[in-house]
Amino acid sequence: MMKLCYNPMSPYVRKCTVLIEEVGLGNRIERVLTHPWAEFTDIHTVNPLGKVPALILEDGSGLHDSAVICEYLDSLHGGPKMFPAPGKARWTAIRRQSMGGGIVDAGGDAVREQRRVEHERSPGWIVRQMAAVDRCLDELEREAPTFGGIDIGLISIGIGLGFMDFRHPDHDWRASRPNLAAWFTTVLERPSFASTVPEEWIPEDGGRLNTWTGWPREAAAS
Numbered sequence: 001m002m003k004l005c006y007n008p009m010s011p012y013v014r015k016c017t018v019l020i021e022e023v024g025l026g027n028r029i030e031r032v033l034t035h036p037w038a039e040f041t042d043i044h045t046v047n048p049l050g051k052v053p054a055l056i057l058e059d060g061s062g063l064h065d066s067a068v069i070c071e072y073l074d075s076l077h078g079g080p081k082m083f084p085a086p087g088k089a090r091w092t093a094i095r096r097q098s099m100g101g102g103i104v105d106a107g108g109d110a111v112r113e114q115r116r117v118e119h120e121r122s123p124g125w126i127v128r129q130m131a132a133v134d135r136c137l138d139e140l141e142r143e144a145p146t147f148g149g150i151d152i153g154l155i156s157i158g159i160g161l162g163f164m165d166f167r168h169p170d171h172d173w174r175a176s177r178p179n180l181a182a183w184f185t186t187v188l189e190r191p192s193f194a195s196t197v198p199e200e201w202i203p204e205d206g207g208r209l210n211t212w213t214g215w216p217r218e219a220a221a222s
Contacts, residue, residue, distance in 0.1 A: 003056040004069075005034040005043055007201055011104045011163040012066040013053045014196050018155050019070045021192035023077045029055075067097065070152060082152045089151075096143075096153025099136050103160030106132040111167050130171070133164070137173050137180065144179035150190070158187045166198045 004020075006013040020026055034052050036043050047054040047064035054064045055072070063069050074082045084090040110129040113122060140157060147154055161184045164173055174181035187193055 001030050002028060002058055003030045003032050005032050005046060005052050005054040005056070007034055007036070007052055008199050009166075009201055010052055011108075011159050011166075011198065012051075014162065014198060015066045015156060015159045016053045016055075016069050016073070017196045018159065018192045019073060019082055019152070021195060022082060022150060022155070022190075023074060023079055025073055025077060028076075032056075067101075070155075074152070080149075082150070082155065084151060093151045093153035096140075097156040099140065100153070100156025100158070100160040103133050103136050103157075104163045106130070106136075107160075107163055107168055130168075133171075134173075136160075137177055141177040141180045144177075144183045147183055154187070158184065158193060161187075162193070162198065 004013075004016060006017070017031075020029060034043055034054075035041055036050055036052050041050070043052065043054060044050050046056055046062040049064065051064060053066055053069055054062055055069045056062050063072055071083055082093075084093050106129040110126045110133075113126050113129070161173070161180070164171060174184075
């Protein structure tokens, strides 16, 4: 059985677990709760970068980076593929995967900067990152009427929007984006999304990954 090293707050992990549910591989993967910042962690033996998600294959070798893990898992089933075959549909899906990931990356950068002590904080950096998020959201608002069946691109967009709700609850991205908001409402009804809603996690050692104790949790994800 494969093993997925995860923590329940990571949007990068959620991308993998949503895909796992969509393609029906849940019974082939054991989920291993992982604290990537703990001194006792052995995540480095799977991913030398020390990040989650990381996937331990049945032969003991490992894969890391959510996009790599997702594409590998998509190769293991015989149902509809989340990564389309080579051609226009694939490039569209991969581009949307990049946009969804970009929302998480830029939004995460803003969170990390905001958590710095005030005299080390750069308000301009936060503004820059959130402007990047809003540009992506505006582009997706224009594209939303063309969204079709679920694929890796739409999974990634859903993850990005979920991240905004989780980490930027005061950023009302829905207000001026009715198409995207309506689409996301339907996505949240999918079992794969409904069963993977991120939650705060306090590890057994008492360390809280979502507070500033050095680098925040999102930095330990890919």
